[in-house]
Amino acid sequence: MKIWPETLEAEPAYKLLTGIVVPRPIAWITTMSIEGVVNLAPFSCFTIVSSAPPLIGINIGLKAGQAKDTGRNIKASGEFVVHIADETMIEQIHLSAVEYPPDVSEVELLGLDLLPSETIAVPRLAAPSIAMECRFHQSVQFGDTGSEFTVGEITLFHIRDGLCTDYKIQTESLRPVCRLGGPNYGLLGQVITQKNIAQTPKRVETKSPA
Numbered sequence: 453m454k455i456w457p458e459t460l461e462a463e464p465a466y467k468l469l470t471g472i473v474v475p476r477p478i479a480w481i482t483t484m485s486i487e488g489v490v491n492l493a494p495f496s497c498f499t500i501v502s503s504a505p506p507l508i509g510i511n512i513g514l515k516a517g518q519a520k521d522t523g524r525n526i527k528a529s530g531e532f533v534v535h536i537a538d539e540t541m542i543e544q545i546h547l548s549a550v551e552y553p554p555d556v557s558e559v560e561l562l563g564l565d566l567l568p569s570e571t572i573a574v575p576r577l578a579a580p581s582i583a584m585e586c587r588f589h590q591s592v593q594f595g596d597t598g599s600e601f602t603v604g605e606i607t608l609f610h611i612r613d614g615l616c617t618d619y620k621i622q623t624e625s626l627r628p629v630c631r632l633g634g635p636n637y638g639l640l641g642q643v644i645t646q647k648n649i650a651q652t653p654k655r656v657e658t659k660s661p662a
């Protein structure tokens with residue numbers, strides 16, 4: 453089968469891409485409105501942008517032509533927290549995507565506990581093993597749907613004690629959750645460890661015949 457992109461409207465293209473680009477990590481994001489309402493929503497179009505400084509990015513779409521609370525709050529306050537949740541939180545992640553009006557806090561509705569952040573005013577969730585306090589860096593609009601790739605600079609990493617040794621995260625202990633196409637999620641499967649590339653023997657030089 454072949455699909456020519458020029459034959460696709462935005463919605464089927466979105467369905468196709470979100471089924472192809474899998475598994476996607478989930479950024480579970482708290483933001484705060486100017487009125488002080490703490491918003492929570494998941495974003496799986498999520499990636500690393502730079503390591504020096506540490507920048508991470510999420511693609512935030514529109515809902516019914518309007519900015520989502522997360523995008524609006526990030527632009528207004530310049531701050532957000534990205535959490536990495538584990539498999540015990542899948543239902544709460546999913547329910548936090550329900551589109552409530554801006555004055556409704558998904559954190560309160562779901563009965564989640566918050567902790568104060570240290571470098572920004574937006575609080576973080578207490579339960580996830582990783583929380584990254586971020587300051588808004590830049591956003592860029594791509595394409596025709598109004599979605600914006602939104603980048604933040606990490607100002608503080610919170611990592612559960614025992615999860616990180618020598619800057620290496622123990623993934624099996626993190627138990628991250630990923631998003632697949634539609635309302636489908638995946639868990640960490642088998643971890644397959646390969647030789648460190650730096651330790652792989654170099655190709656042996658062979659003499660060419662005289």
Ligand SMILES: Cc1cc2nc3c(=O)[nH]c(=O)nc-3n(C[C@H](O)[C@H](O)[C@H](O)COP(=O)(O)O)c2cc1C
Pocket residue numbers: 478491492493494495496497498510511512513514515519520521522523545546548549550551552631
């Ligand atoms: C697991 C998951 C991942 C999602 N990823 C994205 C995403 O990457 N970009 C996006 O715009 N919406 C994404 N959504 C939808 C938003 O979470 C949803 O529109 C939410 O209501 C936005 O909330 P807000 O208006 O409070 O910001 C995702 C939903 C789920 C359940």
